[in-house]
Structures are given as structure tokens and as C-alpha cells.
Amino acid sequence: GQNIDQPTEMTATEGAIVQINCTYQTSGFNGLFWYQQHAGEAPTFLSYNVLDGLEEKGRFSSFLSRSKGYSYLLLKELQMKDSASYLCAVMDSNYQLIWGAGTKLIIKP
Amino acid sequence: GAVVSQHPSWVICKSGTSVKIECRSLDFQATTMFWYRQFPKQSLMLMATSNEGSKATYEQGVEKDKFLINHASLTLSTLTVTSAHPEDSSFYICSARGTGDSYEQYFGPGTRLTVT
Numbered sequence: 001g002q003n004i005d006q007p008t009e010m011t012a013t014e015g016a017i018v019q020i021n022c023t024y025q026t027s028g029f030n031g032l033f034w035y036q037q038h039a040g041e042a043p044t045f046l047s048y049n050v051l052d053g054l055e056e057k058g059r060f061s062s063f064l065s066r067s068k069g070y071s072y073l074l075l076k077e078l079q080m081k082d083s084a085s086y087l088c089a090v091m092d093s094n095y096q097l098i099w100g101a102g103t104k105l106i107i108k109p
Numbered sequence: 110g111a112v113v114s115q116h117p118s119w120v121i122c123k124s125g126t127s128v129k130i131e132c133r134s135l136d137f138q139a140t141t142m143f144w145y146r147q148f149p150k151q152s153l154m155l156m157a158t159s160n161e162g163s164k165a166t167y168e169q170g171v172e173k174d175k176f177l178i179n180h181a182s183l184t185l186s187t188l189t190v191t192s193a194h195p196e197d198s199s200f201y202i203c204s205a206r207g208t209g210d211s212y213e214q215y216f217g218p219g220t221r222l223t224v225t
Contacts, residue, residue: 031212033213040200040219040221042202042218043153045214045215087152087153095212096158097155097214099152099153101151101152102152
């Protein structure tokens with residue numbers, strides 16, 4: 001079956017760095033997405049990786065290793081507004097998004 | 110660019126009635142639209158995928174006669190929850206994918222449905 005695993009919850013301190021991991025097993029691979037979702041709101045796009053390596057976009061970076069079925073989202077200089085759920089999603093061979101359950105990130109002052 | 114709107118943003122209805130939710134791509138043409146449902150503290154669950162001008166493809170376990178989807182144009186898809194029951198209360202989110210090479214999905218703001 002298809003499976004996306006990510007931690008349920010993480011806690012970090014304002015100004016620090018946090019890494020949210022995601023491992024996946026899917027039927028085919030056409031890219032991995034990271035989305036941010038604040039409570040009661042729809043997800044917003046953060047990043048897309050289809051090739052191995054690190055993609056940096058401001059304070060957020062996303063890494064992919066296709067051979068390991070592994071990705072991480074790295075958030076630097078954490079701000080209180082970064083408190084949200086972070087969703088990992090993999091596009092399978094049918095170009096359907098398979099969603100992880102999300103990681104709730106709690107930022108403490 | 111790539112804005113998706115949903116209407117209404119929230120709705121309360123009585124059990125047994127039907128509710129229609131609209132999803133519009135405001136500044137791009139969406140050949141494919143997706144409807145998701147999300148219960149509290151759970152991840153997104155894909156309900157169905159709709160392509161403009163054709164019947165929607167429903168995920169396993171989703172009743173197509175209960176959740177009617179119409180994708181009549183490249184900018185509008187509707188989801189009608191028929192004979193709603195309290196267990197249908199949820200956060201319904203649509204997303205749209207454009208006609209280009211990008212497979213990114215652009216999400217609407219969601220509709221919170223409460224059935225009393």
C-alpha cells in the first residue's frame with residue numbers, strides 16, 4: 001500500500017531551527033510537496049522536490065532523497081507565526097497526491 | 110496569481126437538506142479540480158477528482174450519489190452534499206490544477222459545514 005510517515009507533533013523555540021522528516025512508500029513518484037496549514041485554514045504551498053537534493057527558499061528549505069524515500073523540511077529562524085501543521089504529500093504514478101497526516105509544530109517563546 | 114475561491118466559507122444546515130459548495134479558479138483555467146474533506150486533527154482525505162466536462166472520479170468509500178460533483182467549466186466546480194447528516198459535518202476543501210506543466214495544486218480557503 002501507499003504510506004506517508006511524519007511525526008505527529010514537534011515543539012521548537014522561537015529563533016531556533018527545526019527539521020520535519022517525512023518518509024514515503026508509494027506506487028511511483030512524481031514529486032514531493034510540503035504544505036503549511038494553519039488551524040481552520042486550507043493548506044498553502046511551501047515547496048516541491050522532484051530531484052534529489054536541497055531546495056532553499058528563504059527561511060524554508062526542503063530536501064529529497066528518492067533512493068531512501070525520504071524528505072525533510074527545514075525551518076530556520078523560527079517565528080511564532082510558523083506554528084502550524086506541515087503536510088508532506090507525494091505525487092504517485094497517477095499524478096495523485098498521497099497525503100501524510102501532518103506534523104503539528106508548536107513554537108514556544 | 111493562482112487564486113482559488115470557495116463559497117460559502119461556512120454553512121449550517123439541518124439534517125436531511127442539501128448543500129452546494131462552489132469552487133472557482135479566479136485567474137487561471139483549471140482542467141482538474143480536487144475535493145477534499147478534513148476532520149478535526151486529521152489529514153486531508155481526497156474525496157474525488159473532477160476533470161472539466163467529464164464525470165468525477167470518486168475515491169473508494171465515497172458515495173457518488175451523496176456527494177455530487179459537477180465541473181461544468183474550466184473555472185468552476187461544485188460539490189453538493191445531498192441529504193446531509195451530522196456525520197457529514199467537516200471542513201471541505203477544493204483545489205485546482207492548471208493546464209501547464211506544473212502539478213502544483215492551488216487550494217481554496219475551505220468550507221466548514223455543520224449539519225444539525
